[in-house]
Amino acid sequence: MGIFSFFRSRQEPRSASLAKERLQVLIAHERSDRDGPDYLPMLKQDILDVIKKYVAIGEDQVVVQLDSQENCDVLELNITLPDGTEISPKDDPKQSAAKTAKKSRVT
Amino acid sequence: MTKTIVVTSGKGGVGKTTTSASIATGLASRGFKTVVIDFDVGLRNLDLIMGCERRVVYDLVNLVNQEASLHQTLIKDKRVENLYILPASQTRDKDALTIEGIARVMHKLKKSEFDYIICDSPAGIEKGAKMALYFADEAIITTNPEVSSVRDSDRILGILQSESRRAKMNDDPVKEHLLITRYNPGRVQEGQMLSVDDIVELLAIPLLGIIPESPTVLDSSNAGKPVILDQTSLAGQAYSDAIDRLLGESKPHRFMEIEKKGFLKRLFG
Ligand SMILES: Nc1ncnc2c1ncn2[C@@H]1O[C@H](COP(=O)(O)OP(=O)(O)OP(=O)(O)O)[C@@H](O)[C@H]1O
Numbered sequence: 001m002g003i004f005s006f007f008r009s010r011q012e013p014r015s016a017s018l019a020k021e022r023l024q025v026l027i028a029h030e031r032s033d034r035d036g037p038d039y040l041p042m043l044k045q046d047i048l049d050v051i052k053k054y055v056a057i058g059e060d061q062v063v064v065q066l067d068s069q070e071n072c073d074v075l076e077l078n079i080t081l082p083d084g085t086e087i088s089p090k091d092d093p094k095q096s097a098a099k100t101a102k103k104s105r106v107t
Numbered sequence: 108m109t110k111t112i113v114v115t116s117g118k119g120g121v122g123k124t125t126t127s128a129s130i131a132t133g134l135a136s137r138g139f140k141t142v143v144i145d146f147d148v149g150l151r152n153l154d155l156i157m158g159c160e161r162r163v164v165y166d167l168v169n170l171v172n173q174e175a176s177l178h179q180t181l182i183k184d185k186r187v188e189n190l191y192i193l194p195a196s197q198t199r200d201k202d203a204l205t206i207e208g209i210a211r212v213m214h215k216l217k218k219s220e221f222d223y224i225i226c227d228s229p230a231g232i233e234k235g236a237k238m239a240l241y242f243a244d245e246a247i248i249t250t251n252p253e254v255s256s257v258r259d260s261d262r263i264l265g266i267l268q269s270e271s272r273r274a275k276m277n278d279d280p281v282k283e284h285l286l287i288t289r290y291n292p293g294r295v296q297e298g299q300m301l302s303v304d305d306i307v308e309l310l311a312i313p314l315l316g317i318i319p320e321s322p323t324v325l326d327s328s329n330a331g332k333p334v335i336l337d338q339t340s341l342a343g344q345a346y347s348d349a350i351d352r353l354l355g356e357s358k359p360h361r362f363m364e365i366e367k368k369g370f371l372k373r374l375f376g
């Protein structure tokens with residue numbers, strides 16, 4: 001959807017707002033990385049490696065973010081699975097993940 | 108009391124040296140005893156921008172290694188009273204500097220009753236840049252309206268907040284100032300370039316000034332004369348405003364709009 005709205009407004013270039021959106025996301029990530037505990041980047045990498053065993057997924061599809069709230073820290077894990085992975089909450093997650101892995105040639 | 112200000116950015120070529128030269132010259136013109144230090148070891152450039160390249164005898168590394176005295180190393184500016192330049196070495200490698208060595212130099216400068224020490228940082232987020240910001244009380248984050256520059260500015264802010272002397276000693280944090288340079292209002296209006304508001308929102312630090320993209324900056328470096336000395340230049344005027352704000356004056360920001368006919372400019376300026 002983002003891509004289409006970008007092309008639609010072609011006559012009136014809005015590349016600056018795209019730049020701003022991208023920076024907002026990126027800077028938020030980088031801040032949470034550096035403000036979080038030292039192990040956070042490694043934890044993120046390990047989580048990524050585990051998911052990669054089952055699904056072909058890119059670096060930026062996994063967002064690990066630590067939110068400090070009043071009296072606790074919340075580790076937020078946001079994984080965007082590529083299209084074609086049909087994991088419904090009722091399915092056994094292990095099974096469906098394995099199905100997808102077959103399809104997407106995991107190395 | 109001596110104030111140490113680092114001019115830094117992460118990204119290269121955004122205008123740190125141009126800014127260091129003009130900020131130092133501006134502060135000295137207002138009567139403050141000021142020294143500007145080139146931390147770009149191996150890539151000395153500040154001497155050229157300040158127009159004193161032929162008067163360099165000793166450099167920062169000689170001073171750190173105690174091969175020359177402070178008096179021998181400092182170059183006194185010929186145009187502006189109270190202004191001194193401490194050049195970088197052109198030949199040595201980056202490892203020639205150590206925190207202990209620079210601490211000795213800073214101590215000597217403080218004993219010589221300098222009001223301001225301006226540190227021109229090298230590009231990058233490695234050792235050289237960390238060395239330049241270590242002793243800072245304040246930082247001028249030099250940023251271009253462009254994605255990679257904004258991102259690098261945020262990274263250097265992270266380093267200031269965790270690796271500066273003030274951070275390590277649990278002292279009051281380094282005071283941060285945002286200076287947007289090479290600003291082109293026309294391209295902002297066309298939606299091609301990040302606006303001042305965008306950058307301020309993204310980096311969330313107070314705005315010290317907006318330096319417009321201006322051909323006089325190149326003329327000034329060709330002549331070896333900091334652009335702030337050319338008050339017919341918009342960039343020169345913008346640096347003067349930044350000095351006022353640095354000294355605590357609150358002044359409305361200029362140079363955000365496309366320049367109209369000239370008389371409008373004067374009306375609003
Ligand atoms: N406001 C401006 N308008 C036009 N050109 C500018 C402006 N500010 C800087 N420049 C030009 O940009 C180039 C880089 O400037 P400068 O050397 O000050 O950057 P720097 O951040 O010190 O670079 P480095 O990271 O290599 O040390 C120079 O050619 C300079 O003339």
Ligand SMILES: [Mg+2]
Binds near residue numbers: 124152227
């Ligand atoms: Mg420079």
